[in-house]
Amino acid sequence: MPSAEDRETLTWLRFHWGQEYAVNLQGSVWPAVPALDPELVLSEPTAARLRAAMYLDAAGRRMRS
Numbered sequence: 001m002p003s004a005e006d007r008e009t010l011t012w013l014r015f016h017w018g019q020e021y022a023v024n025l026q027g028s029v030w031p032a033v034p035a036l037d038p039e040l041v042l043s044e045p046t047a048a049r050l051r052a053a054m055y056l057d058a059a060g061r062r063m064r065s
Helices: 004-017 047-064
Strands: 021-023 030-034 042-044
Touching: 004 021, 004 047, 021 047, 030 047, 042 047
Parallel strands: none
Antiparallel strands: 021 030, 030 042
8 A cells, every 4th residue: 555645646646647647656666648648658666757757758749749
């Protein structure tokens, strides 16, 4: 079971990124699937790194569109 801090972080990430990414916590891995590219999975060992990966991915998508 995730810690209270991890649950709070997951809630925060889902609140802020929920329309663009499906964010989860699976054991000690933080995966996120972009809504516009469901075949892609961003996966990081920490919430902070996942947030950074989503930010970079979203910025790249905005630049390409």
